[in-house]
Amino acid sequence: MIEFILDPSSGVATYQQLVQQVHQALRLGLLEPGDRLPTAQQVVASLAINPNTVLKAYRDLERAGLVRARPGLGTFVVGRLPRTDPAAQARFRTSMVGWLRSARDAGLTPDEIEAIYRTAFRDCLTEGVA
Amino acid sequence: MTAALEAVGLGKRYGRRWGLRGCTLAVPSGRVVGLVGPNGAGKTTLLHLAVGLLQPSEGSIAVLGDAPASGPAALARFGFLAQDSPTYPRLTVADHLRMGAWLNPSWDEAFAARRIRELGLDPRQRAGTLSGGQRAQLALTLAVAKRPEVLLLDEPVASLDPLARREFLQTLMEVVAAHGVTVVLSSHLIADLERVCDYLAVLVAGRVAVSGDVDALIASHHRLVGPRRDRLPANQQVIEASYTDRQSTMLVRSHDPVLDPVWSVAPVTLDDLVLAYLRQARDDAPASSPALAVAR
Amino acid sequence: MIRLAWLQSRTRTLLGAAAVAALAAAAAVTGIRLSSLYDRLVADCRTNCGLATARFLSHDQFLQNALNPLIQALPALLGMFWGAPLLARELETGTYRLAWTQSVSRSRWLLTKLGVNGLAAVLLAGLVTLTVTWWYRASDLVATDQYAVFDRRDLAPVGYALFAFAVGALLGAVLRRTLPAMAATLGLYVVARVATTLWVRPHLLPPVRTVTSLLHAQFGFVAENGSPVTMVATGSGPPGAWTLSSSFVTASGHVAGSAELAGFVHRHCAAIATPPSGPPGNALPPANAAAEFDACRRHAAQTFHLLVTYQPASRYWTFQWIETGIFAALGLLAAAGCYWWVTRRTG
Numbered sequence: 001m002i003e004f005i006l007d008p009s010s011g012v013a014t015y016q017q018l019v020q021q022v023h024q025a026l027r028l029g030l031l032e033p034g035d036r037l038p039t040a041q042q043v044v045a046s047l048a049i050n051p052n053t054v055l056k057a058y059r060d061l062e063r064a065g066l067v068r069a070r071p072g073l074g075t076f077v078v079g080r081l082p083r084t085d086p087a088a089q090a091r092f093r094t095s096m097v098g099w100l101r102s103a104r105d106a107g108l109t110p111d112e113i114e115a116i117y118r119t120a121f122r123d124c125l126t127e128g129v130a
Numbered sequence: 131m132t133a134a135l136e137a138v139g140l141g142k143r144y145g146r147r148w149g150l151r152g153c154t155l156a157v158p159s160g161r162v163v164g165l166v167g168p169n170g171a172g173k174t175t176l177l178h179l180a181v182g183l184l185q186p187s188e189g190s191i192a193v194l195g196d197a198p199a200s201g202p203a204a205l206a207r208f209g210f211l212a213q214d215s216p217t218y219p220r221l222t223v224a225d226h227l228r229m230g231a232w233l234n235p236s237w238d239e240a241f242a243a244r245r246i247r248e249l250g251l252d253p254r255q256r257a258g259t260l261s262g263g264q265r266a267q268l269a270l271t272l273a274v275a276k277r278p279e280v281l282l283l284d285e286p287v288a289s290l291d292p293l294a295r296r297e298f299l300q301t302l303m304e305v306v307a308a309h310g311v312t313v314v315l316s317s318h319l320i321a322d323l324e325r326v327c328d329y330l331a332v333l334v335a336g337r338v339a340v341s342g343d344v345d346a347l348i349a350s351h352h353r354l355v356g357p358r359r360d361r362l363p364a365n366q367q368v369i370e371a372s373y374t375d376r377q378s379t380m381l382v383r384s385h386d387p388v389l390d391p392v393w394s395v396a397p398v399t400l401d402d403l404v405l406a407y408l409r410q411a412r413d414d415a416p417a418s419s420p421a422l423a424v425a426r
Numbered sequence: 427m428i429r430l431a432w433l434q435s436r437t438r439t440l441l442g443a444a445a446v447a448a449l450a451a452a453a454a455v456t457g458i459r460l461s462s463l464y465d466r467l468v469a470d471c472r473t474n475c476g477l478a479t480a481r482f483l484s485h486d487q488f489l490q491n492a493l494n495p496l497i498q499a500l501p502a503l504l505g506m507f508w509g510a511p512l513l514a515r516e517l518e519t520g521t522y523r524l525a526w527t528q529s530v531s532r533s534r535w536l537l538t539k540l541g542v543n544g545l546a547a548v549l550l551a552g553l554v555t556l557t558v559t560w561w562y563r564a565s566d567l568v569a570t571d572q573y574a575v576f577d578r579r580d581l582a583p584v585g586y587a588l589f590a591f592a593v594g595a596l597l598g599a600v601l602r603r604t605l606p607a608m609a610a611t612l613g614l615y616v617v618a619r620v621a622t623t624l625w626v627r628p629h630l631l632p633p634v635r636t637v638t639s640l641l642h643a644q645f646g647f648v649a650e651n652g653s654p655v656t657m658v659a660t661g662s663g664p665p666g667a668w669t670l671s672s673s674f675v676t677a678s679g680h681v682a683g684s685a686e687l688a689g690f691v692h693r694h695c696a697a698i699a700t701p702p703s704g705p706p707g708n709a710l711p712p713a714n715a716a717a718e719f720d721a722c723r724r725h726a727a728q729t730f731h732l733l734v735t736y737q738p739a740s741r742y743w744t745f746q747w748i749e750t751g752i753f754a755a756l757g758l759l760a761a762a763g764c765y766w767w768v769t770r771r772t773g
Contacts, residue, residue, distance in 0.1 A: 201531060
């Protein structure tokens with residue numbers, strides 16, 4: 001069983017935060033197929049959020065094939081997400097550090113580097129959405 | 131499906147002043163609806179009209195299709211928690227529950243007793259000696275144990291400390307999860323409602339400035355930052371705009387994605403959105419327009 | 427709803443009931459003793475009756491002095507402390523928002539609240555009035571002036587109580603604040619009572635008029651502050667009656683004014699017409715003028731008769747019923763107004 005937390009200042013919609021936290025727990029191995037998610041009532045009681053929000057998050061997860069609701073029993077994990085490969089993580093980190101060094105050597109300030117990173121990140125990762 | 135709350139051209143006059151005017155609003159059932167607006171916007175007036183404590187001066191309002199408080203049967207279908215959670219100070223907690231049982235045919239005795247136990251309230255304690263948070267919880271218990279289809283709450287958390295506020299909203303959301311009741315709650319602070327509402331109506335100066343599903347509202351509003359320009363494509367409605375000599379910052383409503391590459395597009399928070407509508411309504415008010423005309 | 431109305435008025439009703447019980451106990455103990463005192467001292471009195479009466483009346487001075495003001499004030503107190511807060515407190519503290527959103531119509535809520543509390547207030551007033559009337563029964567026999575305590579005995583206070591309670595409820599609903607409603611209730615109640623006593627009650631039934639010869643009537647001569655000596659009628663109706671007026675009439679039935687009477691004295695009774703010398707103030711004719719005085723009286727009897735108007739003692743209960751009826755009707759009218767205001771106007 002996992003416990004949800006909310007970051008009200010993140011600007012991310014509440015149901016998306018719940019979805020992301022389930023994803024993260026699956027990636028980190030905190031949730032395995034067969035585990036039960038907290039009931040809407042339990043989430044509501046601890047976070048004081050709208051139960052419709054919880055149900056919406058669970059529906060999203062169900063559509064993605066990660067969980068399945070069993071009436072009267074609860075919502076159970078049925079799918080897996082690929083666990084992040086530690087070797088790949090190290091490889092990308094090294095190349096990122098190289099890129100940051102070259103930017104600094106070109107005379108960019110840390111603020112400028114961050115602005116470029118943020119814009120590029122948003123453009124690149126929201127391409128598929130917009 | 132019948133709207134939980136439906137107002138058409140609703141108005142209420144207090145002497146020569148209108149507390150609410152031209153208010154048209156339809157709230158779907160099964161939702162948790164936030165009624166947001168500054169103090170004096172007409173939130174209390176709207177809710178009092180909905181529960182029959184006030185009679186409209188013009189227009190009409192219906193709760194679940196019934197004229198407000200048209201009889202005991204219509205009264206039994208909604209629960210109302212008035213501002214500052216009124217209770218009888220000299221009656222005990224148990225007396226209040228007894229009152230609820232006597233006056234409401236659909237009274238849920240088991241729920242009421244369990245709530246009071248969970249809240250740790252002493253049934254023999256007089257309501258006048260309860261803390262603000264406890265009184266609010268008692269009043270909420272009374273309204274919920276009536277087993278209404280719609281629960282209307284007027285600024286339920288405004289006078290509570292942060293802990294009591296959180297506990298109150300937890301109770302309320304548990305009730306929604308357990309009984310599927312439609313909730314309409316008002317507040318002058320969007321922060322109070324952000325977590326719990328999935329439908330929002332912004333009330334300014336007696337009118338509804340914007341209303342709709344919260345996710346849909348967030349998805350259809352964008353903050354645009356870019357080089358200064360005064361015109362936008364027709365499908366975008368500017369809610370708020372500010373300019374420097376080089377740059378324009380706008381909050382727009384658009385159902386289509388903003389594709390123009392000169393704009394950097396950012397999502398808006400519910401807070402930004404509500405504030406933009408509040409400012410727009412304030413600037414549109416007749417009293418302030420001459421000053422703006424001079425400034426231009 | 428009846429149970430809720432009872433729950434809310436429980437403390438007040440029980441306090442009232444306890445006070446009535448205490449009063450009744452005190453009245454019973456002393457009242458029985460007073461009855462036997464009356465039987466022993468006054469009832470069979472043949473000689474020295476004045477002394478016997480004075481001895482009788484010297485008992486239980488405290489209650490003698492306290493119960494009359496109590497019964498006089500009771501309706502006003504019920505109006506102020508029971509009627510006025512009944513709705514004003516709900517409206518003032520906002521609990522009406524709780525009460526009117528339960529599954530009970532506003533009219534049923536109001537009628538039950540008015541009914542239960544009104545009934546309790548009237549019952550309380552009735553018990554106190556009964557106790558007080560019973561306690562004073564011997565004293566009232568001695569005093570022989572039943573109309574003097576008309577508004578403190580028998581039925582009338584119950585009518586006043588109903589009126590004051592309903593007026594308090596109405597004013598509370600209209601003013602929506604407890605203290606102003608209490609003050610307004612007191613004001614309106616006092617005005618209604620004074621106006622009824624002065625201008626309404628004497629005319630409820632046409633008074634009986636009797637004309638008698640001055641030879642058998644009481645009258646006198648008086649000069650005030652140096653003004654000319656004139657005649658005053660001091661005659662009254664039969665024992666136990668309520669005398670409304672007594673005046674001199676001529677043979678033609680015309681009521682003589684004070685100037686006409688002064689002129690008569692001046693013309694026909696010169697010896698007593700000259701005001702005595704000395705400091706100003708009320709003064710009687712000189713004592714040595716007894717013969718002249720008597721002659722003047724006989725002379726006056728040939729010219730004038732004494733007209734007395736009064737309500738006879740036998741009408742006492744009729745007056746009780748009428749006055750009680752008037753105040754009860756006004757009270758019901760106020761309650762109807764309260765109903766109309768709360769169900770139609772509030773909101």
